[in-house]
Amino acid sequence: MKKIFIIDYGYGNLFGLKKALAYAGADVVVSAYPADFSGAAALVLPGVGAFGEGISEFEKRGFKKAVLDAFFSGKPLLGICLGMQFLFDKSYEFGEHAGLGIISGEVKQLSVQPGTFCKIPHIGWNALWPPDGKNSFSGHLLDNVTPGSQVYFVHSFVGYAASAADVLANTRYCDSVFPSVVCKANTFGVQFHPEKSGAVGIQILKNFISLL
């Protein structure tokens, strides 16, 4: 069976993710060694925490080249939460940090008009909508996902794609709209946690697995 590797660079709780991928039908390996990746049919890049610390640890452990190689070779890659933000050109979280540059755009603080329920971080369930008011999603990752389906978010920063063509779904939080699913060739990024998003999340993981 083809293996999916979860990239373990020390940031994020990988246990739930591993269980959800296994439940969705994947043969999952958690790996802290980029040298292992030649045996991977697909990579999952998870992460929670701050961008700067996360990406410097990611680079220190030699993952940058491995992930870029995967991208250029067309190997399916899924970035989750902070892992999605790594895909962009740069982030402004506590300073300015270079990302992987796979998706052109920048990671900035999610800004909402402060209000009683409008708190940052954005924690909880929220809906995925096709961009430009279309009534269905394009992109294989969101096959069988109905517009308006809700998924679980925990984040304060978001990646704003420079090109609308890279955005598969948007999410509205209070008065702010941000890209929640992005895509470039076989690389995908999701700002939410599919492993914690019930049936919708499992469907998205199944869609990713079916790319192998």
Place this chain on the structure above:
Amino acid sequence: MDIPKIIRIIPRLDIKGANVIKGVHLECLRVVGDPGEMAARYYNQGADELIYMDVVASLYGRNNLLNIVEKASQNIFIPLTVGGGIRCLEDIRNILRAGADKVAINTHAIKNPDFITEAAKAFGSQCIVGSIEAKRISSGKWEAYTDNGRVVTGLDVVEWGKRLVSLGAGELLITSIDQEGTSKGYDVDLIRSIAPHVCVPVIACGGAGNPQDLTDVVKNGHADAVAAAHIFHYNQYSIQAVKEQLKDRSIPVRMAAGNL
């Protein structure tokens, strides 16, 4: 007022040994069911998260939850929060390793507030829920308790809640000891005295007897999420039924047909 986000509905499972138990005012505990079966039922009904609380762990220095969480996380794919008896980073690591996403910390945070900061640095704020057990001492004044409502601390709940956030807690779980298990409604004043004044989500807990109680604590208390036990444990309402009533009262909820 228009509520601009989805309000999370969170069943709370108090665990003693191998069972889910339920009390009144955090006392008079009775067995109500099997944690695995109940968690699966709530997941299938569309629960947005689950909270497991090991209610005697702080007292006896043990933690029975790991096996229960390990099992639940195999096929329940919503956020799982685990609390009770957490004293060190290793406890948190073990709970996350079992498949939990967040930990709720009360007693040890009061004994050693810096622990919240250490835990947030090690695992991220999103993982650290500050848990407060509040007892009303006069109008508009509440005192924090530890050890499942047994030990008084002298801390003012509103100040302690704000302090927990500045120490690094990513959410607050606020349980009213006065209302807990009574089905007489949440302590709306308590929640309102904190939720609008902190930048992190507040989960209201204690007292839900019917869907109107949940409505009140959201609309008047400004709770970002509501936890409840009794109302779900005794099959008075399914999670879906509660959500339908909240939706009718203009509170946005996640209407999943089910999680599976």
